[in-house]
Amino acid sequence: MTSHHSNQEADKRRFATKLLHYNNAVDEQTGASSTPVFQASTFHHHDIHNPPEFDYSRSGNPTREALEQYIALLEGGHRGFAFASGMAAISTAFMLLSAGDHVIVTEDVYGGTYRLLTTILSRMNIETTFVDMTRFDEVKAALKPNTKAVFMETPSNPTLKITDIALTAAWAKDNGLLTMLDNTFMTPYHQRPIEWGVDIVLHSATKFLGGHSDVLAGLAVAADAETGKRLKYLQNGLGNVLAPQESWLLMRGMKTLQARMEQSERSARKLADWLVRHPQVTRVYYPGLDDHPGREIHERQSAGYGAVVSFDVGSGERAKALLNGVQLPLVAVSLGAVESILSYPVMMSHAAMPREVRLERGITDGLVRYSVGLEDIEDLLEDLDQALHGLE
Numbered sequence: 001m002t003s004h005h006s007n008q009e010a011d012k013r014r015f016a017t018k019l020l021h022y023n024n025a026v027d028e029q030t031g032a033s034s035t036p037v038f039q040a041s042t043f044h045h046h047d048i049h050n051p052p053e054f055d056y057s058r059s060g061n062p063t064r065e066a067l068e069q070y071i072a073l074l075e076g077g078h079r080g081f082a083f084a085s086g087m088a089a090i091s092t093a094f095m096l097l098s099a100g101d102h103v104i105v106t107e108d109v110y111g112g113t114y115r116l117l118t119t120i121l122s123r124m125n126i127e128t129t130f131v132d133m134t135r136f137d138e139v140k141a142a143l144k145p146n147t148k149a150v151f152m153e154t155p156s157n158p159t160l161k162i163t164d165i166a167l168t169a170a171w172a173k174d175n176g177l178l179t180m181l182d183n184t185f186m187t188p189y190h191q192r193p194i195e196w197g198v199d200i201v202l203h204s205a206t207k208f209l210g211g212h213s214d215v216l217a218g219l220a221v222a223a224d225a226e227t228g229k230r231l232k233y234l235q236n237g238l239g240n241v242l243a244p245q246e247s248w249l250l251m252r253g254m255k256t257l258q259a260r261m262e263q264s265e266r267s268a269r270k271l272a273d274w275l276v277r278h279p280q281v282t283r284v285y286y287p288g289l290d291d292h293p294g295r296e297i298h299e300r301q302s303a304g305y306g307a308v309v310s311f312d313v314g315s316g317e318r319a320k321a322l323l324n325g326v327q328l329p330l331v332a333v334s335l336g337a338v339e340s341i342l343s344y345p346v347m348m349s350h351a352a353m354p355r356e357v358r359l360e361r362g363i364t365d366g367l368v369r370y371s372v373g374l375e376d377i378e379d380l381l382e383d384l385d386q387a388l389h390g391l392e
């Protein structure tokens with residue numbers, strides 16, 4: 001398929017422009033203003049001597065391909081891949097490892113990734129050491145003769161701890177380790193890990209990239225050709241690809257990423273400042289706050305603080321009363337959407353984690369996570385204020 005914009009040209013443009021002008025953003029054949037949905041599982045061989053570019057949709061589909069080139073452009077990587085969910089992308093990347101390998105992972109990694117490592121990959125004899133990645137000495141101390149990879153997530157969920165990406169990636173490279181980073185919370189608008197030396201960037205595109213709580217998807221971007229080739233082999237071999245309709249829907253959402261992230265972040269900063277002063281709130285976590293321990297490192301590697309604010313209201317009873325008291329945000333699992341979403345990690349994302357482990361990681365009974373959407377911030381504050389005043 002020929003392309004309207006070459007990625008080479010697009011690479012030089014600024015982020016907001018890249019979001020609208022990428023390979024196949026305009027259909028070359030018809031001039032249609034969006035990539036067509038190629039709802040086909042297979043492709044006709046017009047001439048058996050010259051097989052078509054696409055031959056079977058698991059191996060390649062033009063709509064999915066447009067999305068894959070799009071995310072590679074945004075992350076500044078060599079090649080992108082689209083999967084049926086964030087966990088499909090993450091589990092596929094872990095399939096680069098073999099039985100007997102060891103991986104170093106941030107201790108407050110996403111719950112689904114924790115489950116994959118501790119209950120599924122462990123059965124395949126892939127061993128994990130969880131470390132506090134805010135402490136580089138812990139990362140270094142976890143190195144073993146069979147260590148093959150380092151998996152980062154920054155800011156982490158839900159207490160928004162910061163890992164120094166460049167420092168960790170450089171050390172990993174010196175030790176011959178593959179580096180992977182879950183960039184779901186920041187998106188390439190705020191943070192582009194490949195620029196800091198990371199080999200594979202992963203996304204739950206279900207969150208900010210899709211942005212509308214209506215599509216489940218995962219993306220991966222390989223920094224170089226060799227890693228890209230290996231991921232392509234796995235994607236085709238495992239078959240956990242994103243369907244054409246979902247690929248189209250995701251591109252449709254991603255076009256407004258910058259506009260959504262900008263407004264949500266502006267509101268999230270206001271919310272964090274407001275919560276710090278609120279008498280019913282005991283603690284606030286947001287990388288943009290002066291007292292956030294990772295703020296300086298975060299500011300070096302990211303262009304913004306994001307739209308997720310976590311805060312503690314003191315007890316489980318009070319957290320539950322707050323969840324029942326709010327009227328505007330969805331009370332739900334997930335984040336990164338046009339509508340605000342309030343989550344309760346203890347009963348949702350971290351329900352499977354033993355209480356002692358959870359408390360050790362700062363995930364207290366009174367902790368809630370607010371993903372700020374596009375509502376008027378004054379309405380969100382008024383709503384939260386009335387719910388907080390209802391607490392005992």
Ligand SMILES: *Cc1c(COP(=O)(O)O)cnc(C)c1O
Pocket residue numbers: 085086087088110112153157182184185203204205206207216217218
């Ligand atoms: C939601 C999420 C995932 C998993 O993505 P799914 O699309 O739900 O499979 C992975 N990492 C982070 C940080 C997430 O928030």
